[in-house]
Amino acid sequence: MVDSVLNSEVFAAPDYHLQYRANGIVHGRFLPSLTEPTLGCLLTTDGLFEAKLHPLGRRRGGIDENLDLGQSYDWSVYPRTRPFRRDQAKHKYALSFYLTAVRKCDVQPDQFLIRGQVVKSDPKDKYLVVQVKPQGRNPFTLSLTGEIPLEKVGWFYTLEAIRKGRSLLVMTAEPLKKMKLKCLAKQSGSSAP
Secondary structure, eight states: OOSOGGGSSSSOOOSSTTOOEEEEEEEEEEEEOSSOTTEEEEEETTEEEEEEEOHHHHHTTSSOTTOOTTSOEEEEEEEEEEEOSSOOOTTOEEEEEEEEEEOOOSSOSSEEEEEEEEEEEETTTTEEEEEEOOTTSOOEEEEEEOOOOGGGTTEEEEEEEEEETTEEEEEEEEEEEEOOTHHHHHHTTOOOO
């Protein structure tokens, strides 16, 4: 990444030191389902991704009811990953997005900021799993391409990532605090929300 997303107004500073977060910017065109207008796909220059208009975006005015869906926009998104059904290997995952707002960005699209506890790292296959527990919402895990030292599994991290095709690639990883190991027992094998 040329400029750190931490210096961007798109990615607000955390309210407290260990605040969980997973958000990013993706440029694309939302194609709604014929039967459910809040569900559909996000068409980007390099693929089609499952997407859902997040209700929070409509309530806070981030998504205009009269938005021209024939146009491409820079979307503020919450990323999600889940294992492919054909290949249950933990490092093979499908990327999807919750769309929360249309933004005028001061950062390039396809940049993400993820703050959470790394619950698994596989140096051989170069992937890691991060548990994110947003306040007031259900916890979920994200699978990312990258690696950290095995002795740092269990730590709370700030991760900057970029999207390359269907993968989120870790560009920087800053460990912030060692977390209790009991959190790892339930989540270490899961990579889906």
